[in-house]
Amino acid sequence: MAVEIGGIGQSVKRKEDARFIRGKGKYVDDVKLPGMLYLDIARSPLAHARIKNIDTSKALKIPGVVAVITGKDLVPLNLHWMPTLMSDKQMVLPTDTVLYQAQEVAAVVATERYIAADGVDAIEVDYEPLPVVVDPIKALQPGATLVREDREQKDNHIWHWEVGDKAGTDKAFKDAEVVVKQDLYIPRIHVSSIETCGIVASFDKVEGKLTVWMTTQAPHAIRTVIALVAGHLGLAEHKIRVISPDIGGGFGGKVPVYPGYVLAIGASVLTGAPVKWIEDRAENIQADSFARDYHISAELAAKKDGTMQALRVKTIADHGAFDAAANPSKYPAGLFHIITGSYPFQKSFVEVDGAYTNKPPGGIAYRCSFRVTEAAFTIERLVDVLALELKKDPAELRMQNFIPPTAFPYTSSLGWEYDSGDYGRALRLAMDKIGYAELRKEQAAKRAKGELMGIGISSFTEIVGAGPSKNFDILGIKMFDSAEIRVHPTGKVMVRIGVKSQGQGHETTFGQIVAEELGIPVADIAVEEGDTDTAPYGLGTYASRSTPVAGGATAIAARKIREKAKLIAAHLLEADPDDVEWKDYKFQVKGVPTKSKTMQEVAFAAYTNHPQGMEAGLEAVDYYDPPNLTFPFGSYICVVDIDRGTGEVKIRRFVAVDDCGTIINPMIVEGQIHGGLTMGLAPALYEQITYDEQGNIQGGTFMDYLLPTAMETPSWETAKTTTPSPHHPIGAKGVGESATVGAPAAIANAVVDALAHLGVRHIDIPITPWKVQKILKEHGAAE
Ligand code: MCN
Ligand code: CUM
Secondary structure: OHHHHOOOOOOOOOOOHHHHOOOOOOOHHHOOOOOOEEEEEEEOOOOOEEEEEEEOHHHHHOOOEEEEEEHHHHOOOOOOEEEOOOOOEEEOOOOOEEOOOOOEEEEEEEOOHHHHHHHHHHOEEEEEEOOOOOOHHHHOOOOOOOOOOOOOOOOOEEEEEEEEOHHHHHHHHHHOOEEEEEEEEEEEEOOOOOOOOEEEEEEEOOOOEEEEEEOOOOHHHHHHHHHHHHHHHOOOHHHEEEEOOOOOOOOOOOOOOOHHHHHHHHHHHHHOOOEEEEOOHHHHHHHOOOEEEEEEEEEEEEOOOOOEEEEEEEEEEEOOOOOOOOOOOOOOOOOHHHHHOOOOOOEEEEEEEEEOOOOOOOOOOOOOOOOHHHHHHHHHHHHHHHHHHHOOOHHHHHHHHOOOHHHOOEEOOOOOEEOOOOHHHHHHHHHHHHOHHHHHHHHHHHHHHOOEEEEEEEEEEOOEOOOOOOOOEEOOEEOOEEEEEEEOOOOOEEEEEOOOOOOOOHHHHHHHHHHHHHOOOHHHEEEEEOEOOOOOOOOOOOOOOHHHHHHHHHHHHHHHHHHHHHHHHHHHHOOOHHHEEEEOOEEEEOOEEEEEEOHHHHHHHHHHOOOOOOOOOOEEEEEEOOOOOEOOEEEEEEEEEEOOOOOOEEEEEEEEEEEOEOOOOHHHHHHHHHHHHHHHHHHHHHOOOEEOOOOOEEOOOOOOOOOOOOOOOOOOEEEEOOOOOOOOOOOEOOOOOHHHHHHHHHHHHHHHHHHHHHOOOOOOOOOOHHHHHHHHHHOOOOO
């Protein structure tokens, strides 16, 4: 029975794949409207410069060029600046100064895409170079080059944020038997979705209605932002329709509002024609928001026997020229204070300072759940540093310290209430699966022969599902989410939700939740997202929040339907509602299984034979404000071999044990973990964006920004434990980012473990062959 329904726990094949594998997905660039114009953007070659003059005359002479837009043109419309999600503001186009390389400088609108590009080439900008600051530590020093002249505050400090018990933590460190300290740099990286960002904006002058198709993870929030930013131009929220069609990967990079979107909307309002802007690959990697860029200094205090006591962390966050991060308003450093991880620290204190530099806006996302990757990497690296200091096995040290399963719900010393967990079980399973004890023996034998092999563990705790509205809002909009379910007379179902898949498989998994709750086969349930004219208001998909929040809304909306359906069933069965129960996906008269009604029969009756006095129809809406976040976790173990000649790190095995509570679709979750692990491998060994002293991007193309391909990616081995969330309607936690959060520390720990006997204690990621070879040479261990 359950298999036919395709309810919770079934590996139902992804419904959306029917169109994706046939090349029939509908992406923004597939939208083609009559009379559509194309927009392209001129970008700054310099990281900091005064704009002396922009000469657009040659561009305007090109046949097919309709308009050229500069910052000065936007001033009368008050559109030259826009607010960011972090209550900062960002230039749409500069009027006098550019602040980073690849910043938007002017836009060309033309009848064809290539004509627009020619127009961009023909724009002549006279720049006067200004001093550049790319290092946030230097940027915060007195006398540093000022990045943001527009601000009242005349330095590069954006904000200071701290949490925890400073005095108590300082005292714990003073009294501690053992203190380890580690500085870590988590470099700037960039998501590389298959599809770049883009928009088609179409303004209907007669109706005063704006329709936009855009690559956004949060269509409703974007509609509100457009209404707030452009309300003075007559764009009211009921006359704005944002459609987020199929998206070819988002990973957080499609949360922010980029100037290109605003320019395309502005151009459509000005010309009255539809305007398309599709970013090219170089623009995507050079100018869109970046992730990480955290300079961390972390200390851990412990007893000699290994008992962890206190944690103290100081961080400088490089946000580039505009603080355009997509964090909940209250938390400028995201949920970085999950940094206490899986361990019951008595005292902790964390502080973060944000800095402006002449780099593109940073602090966005890379499958990160709001800075959780940085936190998990730091604590899991630090635990290994402590293990080395105490000469303890890192698995044993973790087992000794884990928050015990009996302690949940557990409130961390930085204030988060972890809903549920069993960390020891996950680590034991990973150790059994990989054969930990045997591997340690093999390592010792290899070491004796001079061969380099390492084993690395990461037992991370994630925090996802923003959020309880008491803690979470973006620009004041509370982070709830929603579902609307309509059961049609023939028992077919339409589900609309406020989140927006970018490849996660929502059309399947949200259908499965409804199938489970209503006993209607998942094949009969359509799930729609991403159209603000039809879907209920929601905050979108990021921070692995869809299942924790919209998933809760979906289950509750379905349960509301079931409550009404029960009354109709009782009417049909001529029974008292109290004598009717929901069993085996049917309504039955208690104790009389032969007297039953299916949900389909009830649905038909809801429109044809409902009890007198009851409203007709069978539908429900729920706006779900979760009581807490969910705290998925996992234990990953990685085995590496290192080539002493080339310094190359080879991942021999990687076992990932994840726990995301109740699993809706095991196949989809495994897919999420495979993808997530690969995106965890990427920054651990390959990806990094750096800038030279003049602010020139190094690694702005795939020639030197190294994405792992199938060649570099090992065969991931996955397993699971299931510790349901006690507060989620179906016990599910989010999972979309877990593997990216957990994997880098396991890999880095494995490499350091392979070299620890040489005296190596830490290597900053990405751990490139070049870095390893240098270390081997320094220690006389190179071949
Ligand atoms: N799921 C499940 N059982 C659970 C948890 C999740 O079956 N206990 C399913 C969900 O129903 C959903 C998928 O797994 O189909 C991911 O669910 P969830 O963890 O709720 O995450 P979201 O749907 O909110 O997706 C966001 C998350 C984030 S923040 C990034 S970044 C990321 C990720 O998802 N970007 C992705 N995975 C991605 N996968 C693809 N293909 N493309 C992206 O851009
Ligand atoms: Cu932090 S990347 Mo996801 O939250 O879209």
